Amino acid sequence: MTTIWLLILTFFRDLPWIAVALMAALALRRRKDSTALMLQALGAAASFILGIGQWVFVDLILKGLNASPTLLTASRNIFSFLLFIALATFALGYCAERFFPRPPAQVTVTPA
Numbered sequence: 001m002t003t004i005w006l007l008i009l010t011f012f013r014d015l016p017w018i019a020v021a022l023m024a025a026l027a028l029r030r031r032k033d034s035t036a037l038m039l040q041a042l043g044a045a046a047s048f049i050l051g052i053g054q055w056v057f058v059d060l061i062l063k064g065l066n067a068s069p070t071l072l073t074a075s076r077n078i079f080s081f082l083l084f085i086a087l088a089t090f091a092l093g094y095c096a097e098r099f100f101p102r103p104p105a106q107v108t109v110t111p112a
Contacts, residue, residue, distance in 0.1 A: 006059050014051035020044040020090075036097035043090025050086055054079040 021044035028037040058075050 003060065007055060010051060010055040010059075014048045017044045017048035017051070021048065024093075031102075034097070034102070036093045036100075039093025039096065040090055041093075043086050043088075043093060046086035046089065047083060050079060050083050054083075 021041050024037050024041035024044060028034060028041055031037060054076070058072060058079065062072055062075060
């Protein structure tokens, strides 16, 4: 029963990243050439996938195999580092969009 509760808690902990990735992907549909939005979507999706992947690998597989505490700590540290990289990717995209906005596209109207 503990495993199911850990899955539920992990899912709800990482659930906001799905919404963030979805919003960035929807905005990316309007501006297909925006690197900042692409970084945001990539970072948010990676945060969710790595969070769930950490639960699957550490809590389900390694604990199920009765791995040593050293191996559990090492795998948690590796996932924490990868989650930091995903968060930094998201933050880089957000800062690029916020502080270096692209000028609006020039619309030219030709008389008919």
